[in-house]
Amino acid sequence: KAGVTQTPRYLIKTRGQQVTLSCSPISGHRSVSWYQQTPGQGLQFLFEYFSETQRNKGNFPGRFSGRQFSNSRSEMNVSTLELGDSALYLCASSQGTSGEQFFGPGTRLTVL
Amino acid sequence: KQEVTQIPAALSVPEGENLVLNCSFTDSAIYNLQWFRQDPGKGLTSLLLIQSSQREQTSGRLNASLDKSSGRSTLYIAASQPGDSATYLCAVLDQAGTALFFGKGTTLSVSS
Numbered sequence: 640k641a642g643v644t645q646t647p648r649y650l651i652k653t654r655g656q657q658v659t660l661s662c663s664p665i666s667g668h669r670s671v672s673w674y675q676q677t678p679g680q681g682l683q684f685l686f687e688y689f690s691e692t693q694r695n696k697g698n699f700p701g702r703f704s705g706r707q708f709s710n711s712r713s714e715m716n717v718s719t720l721e722l723g724d725s726a727l728y729l730c731a732s733s734q735g736t737s738g739e740q741f742f743g744p745g746t747r748l749t750v751l
Numbered sequence: 752k753q754e755v756t757q758i759p760a761a762l763s764v765p766e767g768e769n770l771v772l773n774c775s776f777t778d779s780a781i782y783n784l785q786w787f788r789q790d791p792g793k794g795l796t797s798l799l800l801i802q803s804s805q806r807e808q809t810s811g812r813l814n815a816s817l818d819k820s821s822g823r824s825t826l827y828i829a830a831s832q833p834g835d836s837a838t839y840l841c842a843v844l845d846q847a848g849t850a851l852f853f854g855k856g857t858t859l860s861v862s863s
Binding site: 672682684694729740744 | 782783785787792793794795796797800802840842844845847848849850851852853854855856
């Protein structure tokens with residue numbers, strides 16, 4: 640079974656631009672969540688989607704948004720990029736009752 | 752707000768040693784606890800999952816315990832090998848099963 644895939648793997652953007660990251664969960668998984676990892680703050684929860692509905696959102700500004708499609712694929716968007724948005728963005732998927740989370744390889748975003 | 756702490760932050764041991772990594776969390780209302788491994792610049796690999804009703808889980812040379820009432824978990828690694836060198840992350844899933852809260856990790860270095 641294929642794992643969680645994320646595209647693109649690397650991105651370089653400049654301040655003020657916007658970016659869209661994509662995540663394809665493991666087949667059959669309906670929950671997708673997103674995390675930001677930085678050296679200073681570690682791993683922080685962004686949001687979680689289940690069956691196209693956002694069920695939970697972390698403490699991030701409104702510039703960070705996401706959505707989930709009917710095939711469970713998810714995208715996250717960051718608008719008006721700031722230098723501090725440079726991070727590894729990780730996506731995780733989960734099947735359901737056990738709650739076990741499986742992570743993708745991440746997208747490394749660099750904001751110049 | 753859930754706070755997760757991991758001690759020690761870094762650990763260096765010679766090959767063959769048995770070692771213990773510690774994790775503590777402030778809110779005992781959790782769905783489960785997961786231990787992950789992260790290699791530099793990579794995503795997270797799930798090592799062990801302990802449901803909130805369980806006390807421990809074992810996989811090969813790894814054993815994880817959970818004491819939910821005291822907010823503690825330990826990861827025991829037996830007969831460490833150089834290939835075990837990585838950052839080990841402890842994470843608790845909130846009771847709703849939607850958000851993981853991570854510790855900052857323990858960076859392990861095993862020398863041959």
